[in-house]
Amino acid sequence: MYSIFFSNTITIKINFEVYCDLIIFDPMNWVRKLEEIVAIRSGMVVPKTSNKDERLLTDAFVRMIGTSDFDEDLNLRKDLEPNVLYKDSISRNFLQSNEILFNAKGNRFFAYLFQNEYENAIASAVFLVLTIVDENINPAYLTWYLNHPETLKIFNAKKTSQTIPSITKQELGELEIIIPKLSTQEKIVQLDQLKKQRTQILKQLAASQEAYINALTFKTIRNGK
Numbered sequence: 001m002y003s004i005f006f007s008n009t010i011t012i013k014i015n016f017e018v019y020c021d022l023i024i025f026d027p028m029n030w031v032r033k034l035e036e037i038v039a040i041r042s043g044m045v046v047p048k049t050s051n052k053d054e055r056l057l058t059d060a061f062v063r064m065i066g067t068s069d070f071d072e073d074l075n076l077r078k079d080l081e082p083n084v085l086y087k088d089s090i091s092r093n094f095l096q097s098n099e100i101l102f103n104a105k106g107n108r109f110f111a112y113l114f115q116n117e118y119e120n121a122i123a124s125a126v127f128l129v130l131t132i133v134d135e136n137i138n139p140a141y142l143t144w145y146l147n148h149p150e151t152l153k154i155f156n157a158k159k160t161s162q163t164i165p166s167i168t169k170q171e172l173g174e175l176e177i178i179i180p181k182l183s184t185q186e187k188i189v190q191l192d193q194l195k196k197q198r199t200q201i202l203k204q205l206a207a208s209q210e211a212y213i214n215a216l217t218f219k220t221i222r223n224g225k
Helices: 002-024 139-147 149-160 169-173 182-223
Strands: 030-033 038-042 063-065 100-103 110-113 121-123 127-132 176-179
Touching: 038 169, 100 139, 110 139, 127 139, 139 149, 139 176, 139 182
Parallel strands: 063 121
Antiparallel strands: 030 176, 038 127, 100 110, 100 127
């Protein structure tokens, strides 16, 4: 059973990589600079509240999202509490559905597609916020592209030349994006979702195997066999 399962997952992985390579290098694709297809704005520099119970503050209903609010798989935490006092300048920067948060500072560059997980949320200053202005761009595809290993190679070059690696708005805007037709973008997004599901299943399987082996070996030494 395991051998069949692993064979299937390996096949999915290979097909995904080959398929995406064929798509990305299709000569019919467009190549555009990122600044031509999105509007880029910086995250906000605002102080967090120091009150231990923000529910007592009627104007503390804003959540500021930072790098530490994401896990290693780039999932946004589901338990963020309000941590910023509201003011008029903040409302203009509330995150909207399908905007992309690009972590532009630190040792982990990544993109995250915001989908209204929280109301009245803003991005902290470590992020650049991308708002798509071209209707021929699938937001999930662009997020996938920014997180692709080949794209990250460009960003990661910063890590060897800067004490605190960072990508400026101008540098990000100059990034060239390969843009296939929308139907192809959607297929890539679907395949990427399958890949993530496979990865999650493998993690769960590994955890189950580890728990089983730990229980079996401990039982063996306890029983003296």
